[in-house]
Amino acid sequence: MTPLAPVASPGLAALHGAAAAAGLAVSSSASWPETDADGEVTALAGFIESNFSPLLAEVAGRALRRRDQPPVSGKVTAVVMVTALGDVTSATRVAAAVDAGERVSPLMFFQSVPNAVAGYLAARWHLTGPVVCVSGTSAGLDLAALLIDDADADEALVVRADLAVAGGDGDRAAAILVTGPADRERPLTA
Amino acid sequence: MASAPAARRGTGSPVVTGAAAASAYGRGTEALLSGTLSGRSAFAPVQRFDVTARRVRFAATMPGFPELLTEVTRAAGEACDDASLSPSDRARSPLFLAIHGDPAMPRAPEADKPGFGPEAFAAAVAGGCGLAERDIRCYMSACVAASTAIADAAAMIARGHADRVVVAGGYLVDCDQFALFDAGRVLADDGQVRPFSAGRRGLLLGDGVGAVVIESRESARARRTPPLARIAGWGRSGDAYHPCQPHPEGHGMARAVTAALQRAGIAAEDLGYINAHGSGTGQSDPAEASALRLALGDAAGTVPVSSTKSLHGQALEASGVLELIVTLLAARKGMLPVNAGFLGADDRCRLNLVLGEPLAATPEFAMSLNAAFGGANTALVIGLP
Numbered sequence: 001m002t003p004l005a006p007v008a009s010p011g012l013a014a015l016h017g018a019a020a021a022a023g024l025a026v027s028s029s030a031s032w033p034e035t036d037a038d039g040e041v042t043a044l045a046g047f048i049e050s051n052f053s054p055l056l057a058e059v060a061g062r063a064l065r066r067r068d069q070p071p072v073s074g075k076v077t078a079v080v081m082v083t084a085l086g087d088v089t090s091a092t093r094v095a096a097a098v099d100a101g102e103r104v105s106p107l108m109f110f111q112s113v114p115n116a117v118a119g120y121l122a123a124r125w126h127l128t129g130p131v132v133c134v135s136g137t138s139a140g141l142d143l144a145a146l147l148i149d150d151a152d153a154d155e156a157l158v159v160r161a162d163l164a165v166a167g168g169d170g171d172r173a174a175a176i177l178v179t180g181p182a183d184r185e186r187p188l189t190a
Numbered sequence: 191m192a193s194a195p196a197a198r199r200g201t202g203s204p205v206v207t208g209a210a211a212a213s214a215y216g217r218g219t220e221a222l223l224s225g226t227l228s229g230r231s232a233f234a235p236v237q238r239f240d241v242t243a244r245r246v247r248f249a250a251t252m253p254g255f256p257e258l259l260t261e262v263t264r265a266a267g268e269a270c271d272d273a274s275l276s277p278s279d280r281a282r283s284p285l286f287l288a289i290h291g292d293p294a295m296p297r298a299p300e301a302d303k304p305g306f307g308p309e310a311f312a313a314a315v316a317g318g319c320g321l322a323e324r325d326i327r328c329y330m331s332a333c334v335a336a337s338t339a340i341a342d343a344a345a346m347i348a349r350g351h352a353d354r355v356v357v358a359g360g361y362l363v364d365c366d367q368f369a370l371f372d373a374g375r376v377l378a379d380d381g382q383v384r385p386f387s388a389g390r391r392g393l394l395l396g397d398g399v400g401a402v403v404i405e406s407r408e409s410a411r412a413r414r415t416p417p418l419a420r421i422a423g424w425g426r427s428g429d430a431y432h433p434c435q436p437h438p439e440g441h442g443m444a445r446a447v448t449a450a451l452q453r454a455g456i457a458a459e460d461l462g463y464i465n466a467h468g469s470g471t472g473q474s475d476p477a478e479a480s481a482l483r484l485a486l487g488d489a490a491g492t493v494p495v496s497s498t499k500s501l502h503g504q505a506l507e508a509s510g511v512l513e514l515i516v517t518l519l520a521a522r523k524g525m526l527p528v529n530a531g532f533l534g535a536d537d538r539c540r541l542n543l544v545l546g547e548p549l550a551a552t553p554e555f556a557m558s559l560n561a562a563f564g565g566a567n568t569a570l571v572i573g574l575p
Contacts, residue, residue: 095296109374113332115564119433130426131566135328151198
């Protein structure tokens with residue numbers, strides 16, 4: 001049996017680098033594509049026409065399943081999404097339908113913002129922390145550190161997804177689960 | 191309800207020293223305040239684009255065809271002027287921008303799309319009003335985008351991670367979002383938003399652009415600029431319930447409210463006004479009322495509440511900053527806006543709504559609430575200086 005060839009993930013490397021810069025420890029991580037077996041991403045019920053939400057769900061699920069310790073009951077996990085352009089496919093198809101005078105699917109309404117798949121993840125994995133979407137990797141990890149320092153979350157799932165545009169790299173996504181180190185500063189409660 | 195650890199915060203005191211806004215009531219904070227205190231909602235048939243194929247044809251829009259980049263840049267610049275920021279002050283102030291994205295991106299040629307990202311848009315806003323070129327951050331978290339940006343800016347300033355942040359948000363009613371919301375059958379087909387009311391039929395979109403300058407009290411004092419208000423407390427949480435429906439008992443929002451009160455160091459009874467999320471939809475309003483009962487106890491039945499979305503409409507990513515500015519202006523004026531469109535009580539939404547005409551009151555503390563798809567919730571508490 002031929003071993004699966006790993007695929008380099010610049011996005012995952014960037015997440016790890018930003019986590020280190022923000023003083024966060026990485027509990028687990030995942031990426032897409034991760035090996036050459038990652039071809040078509042698994043569809044996600046209720047989400048149509050675009051790989052954006054399925055990609056986020058896939059890498060997030062991988063990272064959560066790989067966490068080095070089982071989740072502690074009551075632990076609060078934030079969901080921080082990072083994307084440069086968002087769901088380009090959905091936005092482009094909605095615009096085309098509007099311009100052509102065609103009907104827009106109600107399902108496109110539900111997936112029109114990145115929060116929807118975050119809500120899916122939160123419900124599926126019981127992630128009760130804040131839900132945020134920002135545009136840059138460093139901003140995402142700095143935000144995760146702030147949420148942990150402020151006790152709005154004990155840990156943060158940071159997921160980056162970018163769809164292929166203009167013939168560039170294929171669809172790519174990466175996820176890390178981060179916590180504050182044990183000796184992290186704990187300022188007094190106001 | 192999932193328990194949460196006590197909220198922490200840094201010891202600094204973030205204050206608002208400048209604000210600017212634009213809405214269907216016109217440009218400027220005076221227009222926003224006088225419009226909301228008029229009690230007359232700004233909804234009208236949409237003229238900006240063709241809505242003949244839509245189920246609902248109403249929104250709250252400014253006249254003509256305003257451009258988002260122009261409007262957000264103007265508001266951010268006016269907020270800086272309001273805060274008396276010098277050019278060098280501005281050049282050291284990062285921009286946190288809440289937007290859905292560059293409105294031109296969906297129709298840009300495929301090869302050009304990478305140049306239409308939100309960060310490029312934000313960089314153009316920052317460049318247009320002399321803000322810092324570095325540390326620009328974009329928030330795209332739907333209807334909590336701007337309120338989350340404000341919470342983060344306040345938290346960073348409280349911890350000494352930043353001295354000053356300009357938070358801006360912008361949404362102008364557009365044909366794509368209108369078609370999506372119409373397809374989702376969440377728009378009010380009677381042309382009015384009726385938060386917490388019997389017979390409510392949904393939300394309506396509205397133009398909203400807002401910007402605030404948030405800085406440390408020390409920074410404001412050093413510039414001899416009197417604060418308009420303090421950002422006394424903030425809270426963010428998730429429902430972990432559903433991709434696009436709120437938790438029916440408002441568990442997540444209750445935790446956000448509790449965290450905001452903890453950070454403000456106040457009791458529920460100290461709140462003098464709540465500008466509710468109040469979308470006017472069937473599921474969201476009872477969930478929010480339940481959240482307020484969970485978090486505030488008996489005070490949920492006495493604190494004056496209105497949703498100014500019933501007046502200026504739902505400004506999506508910009509809602510948090512527009513509604514914080516309305517809350518701030520109303521508290522400073524001593525007049526609380528009405529919850530417009532009310533037809534009658536809904537037993538699931540029992541709150542002390544401001545009805546009929548604005549309520550004369552001078553709250554020492556007021557709260558602005560927002561919720562979004564994904565079960566995201568935010569609560570912001572302002573205190574008058």
